[in-house]
Amino acid sequence: MLGRLQVPPSVRKGEVFEIRVLVQHPMETGFRRDMNGAAIPVNVVDRLACRVGGREVFRAELGTGIAANPYLVFTAVAEASGAVEIEWSDDRGERGQASAMLEVIPT
Amino acid sequence: MRRRAFLLGGAAVASAPLLTHAQALAGVQDIRPLIQSITRGATARSGGIEVELPQLAENGNSVPLRIRTASPMTAAEHVKAIHVLAERNPRPRVATFHFSPASGRAEVATRVRLAGSQTVTVLAELSDNSFRIAEAKVLVTTGACLDDSL
Amino acid sequence: MRIFAICIATLAALALAAEPQRPQPMRGGIEFQGPDIQALQADAFANPGSLWVARGAALWEERRGTAAMPCAGCHGKAAASMKGVAARYPKHDAEAGRVIDLEERINLCVTRNQKAPALAWESEPLLALTAHVAAQSNGARVEVAIDGPAAPMYERGRTLYFERQGQLNVACTHCHDGSWGRTLLNERMSQGHPADWPAYRLEWQSLGSLQRRLRACYYGVRAEMPPFGSPDLVALELYLGARAKGLAMSVPGVRR
Numbered sequence: 484m485l486g487r488l489q490v491p492p493s494v495r496k497g498e499v500f501e502i503r504v505l506v507q508h509p510m511e512t513g514f515r516r517d518m519n520g521a522a523i524p525v526n527v528v529d530r531l532a533c534r535v536g537g538r539e540v541f542r543a544e545l546g547t548g549i550a551a552n553p554y555l556v557f558t559a560v561a562e563a564s565g566a567v568e569i570e571w572s573d574d575r576g577e578r579g580q581a582s583a584m585l586e587v588i589p590t
Numbered sequence: 591m592r593r594r595a596f597l598l599g600g601a602a603v604a605s606a607p608l609l610t611h612a613q614a615l616a617g618v619q620d621i622r623p624l625i626q627s628i629t630r631g632a633t634a635r636s637g638g639i640e641v642e643l644p645q646l647a648e649n650g651n652s653v654p655l656r657i658r659t660a661s662p663m664t665a666a667e668h669v670k671a672i673h674v675l676a677e678r679n680p681r682p683r684v685a686t687f688h689f690s691p692a693s694g695r696a697e698v699a700t701r702v703r704l705a706g707s708q709t710v711t712v713l714a715e716l717s718d719n720s721f722r723i724a725e726a727k728v729l730v731t732t733g734a735c736l737d738d739s740l
Numbered sequence: 741m742r743i744f745a746i747c748i749a750t751l752a753a754l755a756l757a758a759e760p761q762r763p764q765p766m767r768g769g770i771e772f773q774g775p776d777i778q779a780l781q782a783d784a785f786a787n788p789g790s791l792w793v794a795r796g797a798a799l800w801e802e803r804r805g806t807a808a809m810p811c812a813g814c815h816g817k818a819a820a821s822m823k824g825v826a827a828r829y830p831k832h833d834a835e836a837g838r839v840i841d842l843e844e845r846i847n848l849c850v851t852r853n854q855k856a857p858a859l860a861w862e863s864e865p866l867l868a869l870t871a872h873v874a875a876q877s878n879g880a881r882v883e884v885a886i887d888g889p890a891a892p893m894y895e896r897g898r899t900l901y902f903e904r905q906g907q908l909n910v911a912c913t914h915c916h917d918g919s920w921g922r923t924l925l926n927e928r929m930s931q932g933h934p935a936d937w938p939a940y941r942l943e944w945q946s947l948g949s950l951q952r953r954l955r956a957c958y959y960g961v962r963a964e965m966p967p968f969g970s971p972d973l974v975a976l977e978l979y980l981g982a983r984a985k986g987l988a989m990s991v992p993g994v995r996r
Contacts, residue, residue: 485795489785499694507791509945512703512734514680540692548676548684550652550701550734551945552788557687560694648774648927649942649996652788731926732943732996 484508484579488569493586494561502533502541504555504569506579512547528553531571535559535585561587618708621677625723628673628713634723639672641712641726647704650734656699659714659722663689669696671715678708703734758886760898760983763917763931768987772921772930773995781936781994789871789940789992792864792947796872799865805856811869814853822876827989830978832889839893841977843870843949844969861968867947871938874991881988882935884981893971897979900972906963912976927996933984934977936993947992950977 486506494500506528513525525547533541540559559567568582625634642656661669668691674684684703689696696714704710707729714722770781780787800811800818815821830841836848846869847858859866886894901912915924916932923929937950944952951973955965966972 485791487785487791487794503785505785505788505791507795510703512680535692538692540690540694541698542688543698544686544688546683546685547681548674548679548703550703552791554699554701554786554788556656556699558694558697560692644774644776646774648777651942651945652780654776654779 484571484573484577486569486571486579486581488567488581488583490567490583490585493588495588496561496563496590498561499558500561500585501556501558502567502569504531504533504553504581506531506553506571508551508553508573510545510547510549510551510553526573526575528571528573531555531569533557533559534568534570536562536565538562561585563587617706618678619682621675621682621711624675624682625711625713628715629721632719632721634713634721636723638722639712639714639724641710641724643710643726643728645727645729647728647730649732650704650706650730651732652701653704653728653730654699655702655710657697657712659696661696661714661716663691663693663695665691666717668717669714670717672696672698673713673715674702675711675713676702676704676708677711679703679705684710704728704730706730706733760901760979761917762983762985763920766933766984766987767920767931768990769930769933769936769993769995770990772928777942777994777996781990781992787940787992787994789938789947789994792868792871792938792940793875793992795864796868796870796875799869800872804850805854807853807855809854811849811854814849818872818876822873824877824880826874826877826991827880827882828884830890830893830974830981831885832893838971839890839974839978841951841974842874843951844974846870846873862949862952867938867949870949871947871992874938874989877989878991879988881986882933882981882984884978884985886978886982890978893975893978894982896972897975897977897982900976901979901983906958906961908961910961912957932980933987934980935984935987935989936991936995938991939993939995941995943996 486504489503491500508528509526511523511526513522515523517523527547528545531543532539541557543555545553564587565585566582567585570580572578638660640658647653657672659669661667669689672687675682676684687698709725709727712724770778784790803810826842830839833840833845843866850856851858904911912932915929919929920931921928934950937953938947940947951968954973954976958965
């Protein structure tokens with residue numbers, strides 16, 4: 484499952500920085516109908532979590548009330564240079580992940 | 591198809607029961623019982639949460655929402671979770687976001703689906719198990735979920 | 741004297757007929773969307789269409805078909821080889837022997853050069869590749885050829901643009917020349933330019949092609965929708981491209 488992640492190019496140690504995530508997923512509500520009139524079943528990304536340097540900084544439980552191609556922006560405290568990792572899964576067990584390297588400048 | 595919808599009605603995604611189409615079309619529901627179930631009976635106080643929603647959303651399929659809190663986010667005092675509720679959506683529980691001091695700020699922005707003009711309610715669950723509450727009204731011209739699209 | 745006057749008038753009419761009438765002033769479709777959608781289109785990361793562009797960039801490198809060739813095999817880096825290309829489509833293609841749009845050009849490559857089955861209309865891979873290729877023309881000004889072998893399709897497009905159709909019995913011109921900027925059912929009518937397409941439409945909750953959007957217009961006036969790939973849709977795309985001459989492309993667009 485395709486997803487994109489954006490972090491600032493570099494941050495100072497201790498600084499709170501923004502993480503942006505965009506996941507490609509229809510987030511089917513179960514209310515839409517296909518060309519034959521049959522309801523398209525519910526299909527949503529229901530869990531997403533972010534780890535910075537191996538430590539969880541954010542977790543989300545999502546549902547049909549989140550728009551298609553879910554977009555999330557949240558923050559984390561910069562400790563040390565390392566990987567920012569996002570993992571997510573949908574209600575059919577499909578999984579996805581994305582990661583970016585974060586450069587942390589010591590103060 | 592009906593059985594699957596029944597099973598999904600019990601999934602974590604929708605801990606509130608799924609409405610029938612007719613109930614959903616009827617409009618706004620009373621979400622106070624839902625709020626009570628989240629706060630486990632505690633009264634939520636207002637203040638400390640900023641909810642940013644456009645006054646007018648052109649299309650209910652994607653409405654930008656930003657939530658900010660005034661918490662210091664220390665180990666002793668921080669926001670544990672933010673719950674977003676939409677009283678007029680077929681499934682009023684929109685999302686739950688979890689934070690810790692490592693989050694830096696208990697802040698989140700996303701895009702939500704709104705099934706019609708309504709009040710969006712945000713509950714912040716604090717580390718001392720108390721709750722804060724805030725609301726924002728939004729006018730939605732083309733609703734999501736229940737308005738047909740081509 | 742009268743014959744002379746008639747000749748002058750006819751020549752003038754013909755000369756005017758070559759170039760389409762354009763709305764004044766020219767305004768891109770994004771200007772008729774609300775501030776949230778404008779912000780979305782402008783944000784390269786948050787723009788939901790960017791997911792298709794990213795997927796298209798990956799597909800560009802993927803080997804396909806019995807030729808086991810990626811697009812990059814012939815075209816190298818898309819940013820260089822595809823720069824400005826989408827701004828000139830639809831165009832007459834010597835290989836195809838007719839005017840084709842960007843999607844059809846991609847499929848010509850897929851079938852003839854990569855020796856793979858054609859990508860279905862509105863399929864994820866075709867949308868992704870089209871978005872990726874079109875995005876390489878961002879900032880370039882739309883300019884399509886309407887002379888020579890493209891002339892008959894251009895004339896067909898123009899005829900369709902001015903032809904009343906559907907239960908509502910209106911032509912494209914009535915809304916997009918006569919009523920742009922005015923409000924219909926809570927939405928501001930645009931001038932109907934193609935420069936931001938393919939685009940992410942909130943209503944579709946997906947990226948979609950210009951042909952899909954044109955079909956939705958037919959539906960909007962309660963007319964029978966031409967099938968994907970119909971020459972009428974390509975003819976309209978060509979006419980709209982000529983009418984949009986000079987507008988800068990901005991793909992992927994975001995619309996209601």
